[in-house]
Amino acid sequence: MNGDPTPAASTAEPETSEAGGEPQEAARLHAITKSFFGVPANDRVDFDLRWGEIHALLGENGAGKSTLCSVLAGLYHPDSGEIHLDGERVDLASPQQALEHGVGMVYQHFRLVDRFTVAENLALGHPETGFVASRRSLERQVAELGRRYGLEVSPKAAIWQLSVGEQQRVEILKLLYRGVRILILDEPTAVLTPQEAQSLFTTMRAMAADGQAIIFVSHKLDEVLEVSDRVTVLRDGERVGSMETADADPAALARMMVGRDLSTRARSRTEAGSAALSVKGLTADGDRGIEALREVDLEVRESQIVGVAGVAGNGQRELAEAIVGLRRSKRGQIFLGDVDITRTSTLQRIKMGLGFVPEDRMRTGMAGGLPLTANLALKAYRQPPLSKGPLVSKRAVEERARTLEKQFDIRGVRWAMPTSLLSGGNIQRAILARELSARPKVLVAAAPTRGLDVAAIEAIRQILLDERDAGTAILMISEDLEEIMDLSDEIVVLYEGQIMGRLDPDDATPEVLGMLMAGRTSDADAEADAGPDAGPDAAAESSGDSA
């Protein structure tokens, strides 16, 4: 059993004689529909996969890529539609069953036991491990599989000692060790350095050459073009099209990915004032200790909304956290007006007029178990009239809550009720009420309308526009291109922690934005980009003086 852990070609062949017409078909998904809470994440999606190919699944966040993969991996059961594996219709009730059919998925969050060794992780749950797990033969098999596919990793190393890229190799090894022939990689490069990504591509090619089928999920055009044989584009839960990668035109793919007509509403422009927030050469680490922000330069002026576009995970969260003081910046400076706040505490920044609408409104925006009255008082409780010496005036807190409730149209509130029971739109209104009632000079708003219904979205956007007209400088981070195009007075695009381009919203087309978000610089932007990035130091001084 040591000799050939993947009984590869043998299983594929007998099926072909029966299926006849489609000799190389590894998997076919037919009219897959899957809804969550009535919202379709996949709507009659067709997808087919051949042995020996790398098939890219391209699309924005929320396009339904992960859902489709999870259906094939047995994690989700589709509402309707058929799954055929090797020409045979199957019903996959669990990831275990999918594994038995040779389908395995590497999730974005690794399923590895941190303190176990590589070999132990492979043995875990593997049906062929004997009662007494023989370490030596296991370690030998791991090493052998690793050599075969360029997945070298020490079998004796504990997972926590490995880099993210190595951990990913273990995930792939784990699937190969279980005899997986159809490998799904969900955004595998999101956590990798460029070098690690290259080595992953080498592995993928080796596996494809070995006859295995690989689904490669990505939103990065360059990678898709580099490594895949075919590409299928998803948008809003539907399949837009499939093509041979060799025939694909990058601009056309970008358009397919972003797609929808971006109706720009008549923008009421206001005259921007002096710089209220300046970020210069900001570099910061992400949670994994890898640089998530690299030399970011930004400026937001009074009465201006700067929209930060980009696919999630390209440094947006880190940017917001660094500005509000929740994340240490490694290099660079942050100015509020002309005061350097790089090394000040979050409290000091709040006192100096910085407001923050966090992207995860339940986790970092509100204390979900507390009633709304308390949540609304969370920033203002330090000053009178809410505070009376060491005490907090209950009456003032309630009065204030009632005023804000009316002013911001927060509905359905019963005062003793935990805030977490409110609807998303009302919670977001409440966060804005709390932040804006402190009269901030600068507001950082991350994903302000994510997950809200249409009416709430409109209301929140109007609040932001009104606030801008009142003179506030707003840095709005959003994945929603429509929102970016609609509200921004200037657009910057973040890609892998760097600013990929700066645009006037009037010049922004879906193609240009799509290309920038996928890591491609079009010619027009290359020159526009050159200006502000040229000399960070010089820019820092001049903008500081002009205030």
Next chain:
Amino acid sequence: MNDSVLLLSLASAIVIGTPILLAGLGEMMTEHSGVMNLGVEGMMLGGGVVGFWMSTQYPSMPLAMAVGAGVGALFAGIHAYLAVTLRVNQIVSGLALVITGTGFAGFVGSSNDSALIYARPKSSLEPVFGEGMQELPLVGPLVFGHDWVVYMSWLLVAVAAFWLFRTRAGLALRAVGEDPATADTVGISVGVTRYVYTMIGGAGAGMGGTYLMVEIFATYQHGITAGLGWIAFALVTFAGWRPWRALVAAYVFGALRNLGFTLQILGASVPSDVLNALPFVLTIVALIIISARPAAARKYSAPSALSIPYSREIR
């Protein structure tokens, strides 16, 4: 003269260390599954008192031990139901178990028709090895002077170490304690694993309590464990969740327990409260020493999911 006092107190450290070892080893298995059971003291009393009652009825130590283990496991089953099925706070549930077990032992032990406080076991254990081997210098009293329960506890240490770190079942157990979500995705039942090992932990505590009452004191008194269950709980941490270390640590704690008598014989006087606190002080010192060395801290630290209830929906 002083040598023999030392030797005798070491030998009796092994004896008093045995209930600590049995209960601690059980708790160690429980904690490897990610369940923390603070109720060791209660399970020792509750299981022990029934084991002791058995020994007053019928002259068989194996039977008494088995009954004690069974009752201890039942007590642990209450904790498993609360902590695993209902997902209540494990600290609260464990503390409730201490109170329940203590109350149960008091009720059984002092109710009129049993009158366990006046009863005596019908048999006592003899050393396993013959006189000749017991009289060997040094190893005689230390290694060959004990009853079969002591040797069984050594065997259990070896079995636990092998089970945890060499077998597939041990791998699954540790995966459940480290990362239940991952264990779940590879088809290991988190709930069943946690129930089984929580009850194994209760069985260990029940055996420890029985041995303490039947063999060491040969009597039952209210609150007779006098904190030994808590010492067993501390033992797991002190031993870094490793069985062989637990063997050594149990005898260190046992020696501390005896130190008062030894010191008295030698003419020094130290308040017994100070000595009783020493196992806990030692545990804290061990934690400090371990935490100063990151590599050791990783290796000898608690299972990552210890005392965190697992639910598929909330990840």
